[in-house]
Amino acid sequence: MGRWWARFVEHRIAGLGDMPRSGGPRTVTDEQVAAVVKRTLESAPKDAAHWSTRAMAKEMGLSQSTVSRIWRAFGLQPHRTEAFKLSTDPYFIDKVHDVVGLYLDHPERALVFCVDEKSQIQALDRSQPVLPMMPGVPQRITHDYVRAGTTTLFAALEVATGKVIGSLHRRHRAEEFKKFLVKLDQEVPAGLDVHLVLDNYATHKTPAIKTWLMAHPRFHLHFTPTGSSWLNLVERWFAELTNKQIRRGVHKSVQALEKGIRAWIAAWNTDPKPYVWTKTADEILERLASYLNRIPDSED
Structure with missing residues (x-):
């Protein structure tokens, strides 16, 4: 002063x-x-x-x-780069509004599930024993491994609660997808409609699947735009499964791998955590427009 x-x-x-x-x-x-x-x-x-x-x-x-x-x-970081992919789906805008609308405003007397398959999950056994972590020394594993086979996980993430319905199959065909739909039909209470958000994979659109859907009119399919897996919330859950169970796991057989996946799903469902979608369709499309404005000749 x-x-x-x-x-x-x-x-x-x-x-x-x-x-x-x-x-x-x-x-x-x-x-x-x-x-x-x-x-x-x-x-x-x-x-x-x-x-x-x-x-x-x-x-x-x-x-x-x-x-x-x-x-x-x-805020310049020349050493960094981030990946992106622009969808070429001619119905991109309509599909974004459809899927995001389900996330932000759930239909009454209905459950919304995000569905996808995680295929070719490998049962890997390290070529030598894993060395456990010690003070000052991280866990050590060999860079090479022995393949024991693969499995495919069909998963449906309930958007409102975060609970997951899963089914494991050795093959990845429309026949297995149909079996998974039957399981969903059995586990979802009667009287509720079922809205499924899923990608454009061919097994989701075969004549057999279309016939089954006609016989089960409470099921409604909502397809994400081509090349837009980020719109499917189950992909976020698959990332957690990979990071916490599969990537560093050691499985001497496919049976052991499948047992571990089932145990992880059961543990997840004891305290599920839903992924809350916050962006509106208009906000997503505005952000996309800003990317397009930075790309030369994007109007073509």
């Missing part, structure tokens, strides 16, 4: 403004900052796919720390 009062007495109102501060003068100009950002966004080095702080510093005559600070300030 005394410092501000002294400045006011000496300089009056002007003394309350920002005064010159200690430290060296600024050495990087706004033009240099703009040049670094422009070069980062619009070019690549001759000998690499993306810029590094060292390469950019050498190119622009600045220090690595300066380039690093500029990149952090503008």
Whole structure:
């Protein structure tokens, strides 16, 4: 308080403004900052796919720390990349509205399930015994393994509760999908409609499946757009199954693998956690439009 009062007495109102501060003068100009950002966004080095702080510093005559600070300030991360895929489905907009509408506004007297198959799940046994974790040493497993066979998991994730109905089969055909539909029909209480969100895989649209659906009119299929598996919530559940059960598991036989998967599903269903969808269809389509605007000639 005394410092501000002294400045006011000496300089009056002007003394309350920002005064010159200690430290060296600024050495990087706004033009240099703009040049670094422009070069980062619009070019690549001759000998690499993306810029590094060292390469950019050498190119622009600045220090690595300066380039690093500029990149952090503008959220630039040339070393990172993220994958995306734009659907070519001619009915993309209609399907997005249909599926997202089910997530955000469930039909009355009906259950909504996200359905898909996780095929070719391999029963893998490591070629040598697993070395357990010790203080300062992580668990160690051999990089090679012995294949004992494969299985396919058909799964239906109930959107409202997060519960999962699963069925394991050694093959992945329309016949097995039909058996899974029969299981769903048996487990869903009578009097409730059944809405299934699923992809465009051929086994979901065979004549036998269409005949079965005609005989069971309470079942309604809602197809996600081609190449848009991110719209199917069961894919998120499959990722958890893979990370927590399959990826680091050691299974000497397909039977052991299937037993482990069934046990994991049973444990999940004791305390299921639904995945809450928050984006509206319009928000998704607006985000897609922003991507398209960044792609040259996307209107074609």
